[in-house]
Amino acid sequence: MPLSEEELRLLEQMERALSEEDPKFASTLRGTTLRQAARRRAVLAGLVFAVGVAVMMTGAVSSYWPVGVAGFVIMLASATILLSALRGQRAGTDPRVAAHPSGFGVVDGGRGRRGRSHDRSSGFMDTLHSRWRRRKGNSGF
Known part of the structure; x- marks a missing residue:
């Protein structure tokens, strides 16, 4: 059910007042910090993945298998973190959330988080x- 003109006007006024009163909280609601954190985690996980490859190759070259296994575990953990960070970035671009001129997302009344x-x-x-x-x-x- 769409909002009436008066409700939209009141919502925009509340958003402007919130942005003026607490800009940090408003930017958090806009999701910019969440995307930045997810991007940071993805980059860090990529670097740790490269370290895991180096550790695994060191174990293979030195013929000391526990080091190779440790490198593989590091790679697996970092790949898992990388994928979850990438999903977190994609979650910010939810098609059920309509863009609003103020930068805040307005949910269009979809069915929730169902696939x-x-x-x-x-x-x-x-x-x-x-x-x-x-x-x-x-x-x-």
């Missing part, structure tokens, strides 16, 4: 339910 496959199956089920209701209405039961 696309669930949305498709839900649409499929809605179609089946409507067909069932039409058949039941036309058959005279």
Whole structure:
């Protein structure tokens, strides 16, 4: 359900007042610091991954397998952190959140955090339910 003109005007006034009163908090709400933190984590994880490759290769060259295994574990952990940081960056560009001139995101009333496959199956089920209701209405039961 969209907001009325008056509600939008009041929301914009509240956002402006918040930005003027506490700019740091407003920038946090805009998500710029979250994206920067995710980017920083991704770069750091990439560097740690390179260190893990070096440790693993050192273990392979020196024929001391525990060092190689440790390098592999370092690579695995950093790759996991890297992927979660990249997902965190993508989460900031949620298609259900509409851009607002003030820089704040306004949720468009989507279905929450459900995946696309669930949305498709839900649409499929809605179609089946409507067909069932039409058949039941036309058959005279």
